[in-house]
Amino acid sequence: MGFFKQVITEKITLAVILLVIVAAILIFTSQEDQSAASVQLPAETVTAVPENESGFTALEKQLEEKLAANLEKIQGVGKTKVLVTLTSDVKKQYARDESVTKKTSKETDKDGGTRETEEVTQNNKIVVVGENALIITEERPQVTGVLVIAQGASDPKIKEQVFEAVRTLLNIEPAKISVVPMGGV
Known part of the structure; x- marks a missing residue:
């Protein structure tokens, strides 16, 4: 009985250590994502409307x-x-996260004609840290x-x-x- 108790205790200890390591990894990766989001720059001037x-x-x-x-x-x-x-x-100037994605595709029909299509997707969002927009300058x-x-x-x-x-x-x-x-x- 003492042998089984020792094996179970070792397994529980190992499981706790693994959980702590996984939690630490999750915490560090989520902090990296937040810091990356707050460094976005191109900005636009917006007048604060009371x-x-x-x-x-x-x-x-x-x-x-x-x-x-x-x-x-x-x-x-x-x-x-x-x-x-x-x-x-x-007047406040807010940090913006801007991204443009272009996708081009060429199609050839059975008669030998070709058609080229280009799809452009633009994203333009104000960077938010916590619950507040990130302000670059205030005039x-x-x-x-x-x-x-x-x-x-x-x-x-x-x-x-x-x-x-x-x-x-x-x-x-x-x-x-x-x-x-x-x-x-």
Whole structure:
């Protein structure tokens, strides 16, 4: 009985070792497949379309709030209201997996005539890693205009300081900036 127990134990141990080796091989080969899929390059620029434009307006709001907070720190400016317009939403460039397959066949009929057919199959998919598309580059929108309404803008020196601050912070040309004094109410 001891002999049979030893043989069975050895067989179980051997089976466990084989299972561990097979599992390790499966893990390594699946990781190679994933890394190969994520290296695909040719890319195409796609504009991200927000579900309800909240992404676009949120970006404008964030810029307006930061700009207003910075301008209000300038001595003499007082309370401000800032409006910013942007060209578009963020543009993203996604990695694409592109492949083209050509298959050519020649056929000869019984009368001696030949016919050549060519079949082309194109595949163009966005590379996905996990559940997210692989982004190569992301381009922020350009500022098309800034309106600053400031309490202290009736003073020409303050108005010039606000103007220069906006021009410097956003790196935009002067024609896109308007600074006006805040009205009463």
